[in-house]
Amino acid sequence: MTSSPVVPRIIEPLLVLVPVPADCDAVVLPREIDESGTARYHDTAIDLVKALKFEGLNASFAHASDERGWLGEKSALQYTLDVVIGMVSAGAYEGLRALLRRRHSETPVRLRITRQVATDAGSGWEWIELDGTGESVAQALEQLNQQTPPPTLP
Secondary structure, three states: OOOOOOOOEEOOOOOOOOOOOOOOOEEEEOOEEOOOOOEEEEHHHOOHHHHHHHOOOOEEEOOOHHHEEEEOOOOOOOOOEEEEEEEOOHHHHHHHHHHHHHHOOOOEEEEEEEEEEEEOOEEEEEEEEEEEEHHHHHHHHHHHHHOOOOOOOO
């Protein structure tokens, strides 16, 4: 897979709450909450918190282990990482970029991030999807982190 530029795109918010634990850089979020109230995470996120901690981030899942379930989806394009992450600190971008380059550089990645942005009402959460190789997604994250104010994306 070649590393062509990734164009970040604004997506509709997922129907999950974004907790902001004290001293946390990144929160791994579920893809969905099922009818029983169980938080469903994509199975590529199983070791993600440990990997983010290896990169120097203070990271956590949004739900305790007994409240998490796992989704395994199979398709023609197999993502090595298909996750949702709440970017709580500026350091989250650097750590996530390092992880993508170290473990997923040339493999397909789909990343949905949410970050707090200023709004007319005070603040809110912006949801963005990035889809490409780990390297191209890392490059797009670098650009997103450098943009002030937050981007207006197509």
